[in-house]
Amino acid sequence: MKKIILLFLCSLNLAVCFGQASVYLCGKNYDAVYSLNKKRPLLVYYELSRSQLQGKVALPLNQYPFTPNPAVPVIRLDRDFYHSGYDRAYMMPVADNSFDVQGLRECNYYTNIMAQTTALKRGPWKTEEAYERILARRGLHLTVLCGGIGSAGSIGEDKVDVPAECWKIVIMQDPVKHLADTIAYLFPNDNRYKSASPDEFEISCKDLEAKLGFEINDMITLHDLRNSKEQLKEILQNAAQTLDAKLNKKVRHLNVRLASRS
Numbered sequence: 233m234k235k236i237i238l239l240f241l242c243s244l245n246l247a248v249c250f251g252q253a254s255v256y257l258c259g260k261n262y263d264a265v266y267s268l269n270k271k272r273p274l275l276v277y278y279e280l281s282r283s284q285l286q287g288k289v290a291l292p293l294n295q296y297p298f299t300p301n302p303a304v305p306v307i308r309l310d311r312d313f314y315h316s317g318y319d320r321a322y323m324m325p326v327a328d329n330s331f332d333v334q335g336l337r338e339c340n341y342y343t344n345i346m347a348q349t350t351a352l353k354r355g356p357w358k359t360e361e362a363y364e365r366i367l368a369r370r371g372l373h374l375t376v377l378c379g380g381i382g383s384a385g386s387i388g389e390d391k392v393d394v395p396a397e398c399w400k401i402v403i404m405q406d407p408v409k410h411l412a413d414t415i416a417y418l419f420p421n422d423n424r425y426k427s428a429s430p431d432e433f434e435i436s437c438k439d440l441e442a443k444l445g446f447e448i449n450d451m452i453t454l455h456d457l458r459n460s461k462e463q464l465k466e467i468l469q470n471a472a473q474t475l476d477a478k479l480n481k482k483v484r485h486l487n488v489r490l491a492s493r494s
């Protein structure tokens with residue numbers, strides 16, 4: 233049997249039950265593990281290649297409003313972002329789906345949206361997204377995982393969780409030269425760095441592993457899981473469980489500190 237090569241090897245065997253707290257969502261162009269309690273994705277996985285960026289533009293992007301994912305029983309979250317100080321930021325970029333009507337619709341589901349500061353969303357996060365498209369147009373195949381870690385509180389009546397930091401892992405493969413490389417980023421979710429380059433937030437895989445709680449091996453790729461959806465689903469769920477457990481621990485610690493001051 234052909235050996236399946238993996239990117240994520242979960243280093244912790246967590247006995248954390250998703251129950252109804254998180255759901256795995258398989259879209260046309262991205263997969264996500266979405267937290268129903270935190271009302272944000274724990275992580276999003278997508279691939280990008282030159283073929284996705286070619287064709288006839290589907291429709292103007294502003295004709296695709298933010299909407300709830302019909303597969304998730306959540307209310308519309310628009311009101312939570314109004315006057316909150318945070319923008320609705322895409323995990324899989326909407327520009328990556330500009331030639332795909334279904335992809336555009338799914339990209340605007342709240343299951344693909346994270347609360348980010350204006351400086352991050354329109355600054356280094358946006359610049360890094362554009363860099364991904366440049367690489368894809370040059371013939372590289374990209375595999376991307378991204379999400380948020382930590383908590384900076386919540387916004388709105390629905391208490392949408394705001395990550396303290398946003399992370400991204402980009403695996404670049406050259407199908408002609410048979411070369412691969414990995415870049416990891418960790419962006420602070422605050423307003424200090426709008427004009428900063430994404431390079432300033434590049435982090436070693438080892439350091440990001442310590443933050444996320446699972447291993448990254450830059451010689452191994454999730455791309456080889458494209459024909460094994462069940463294994464892809466399992467490995468992303470395990471990674472999301474790790475992130476969820478770490479975040480819950482931090483929130484409990486914060487609640488204890490606040491209680492001690494009252």
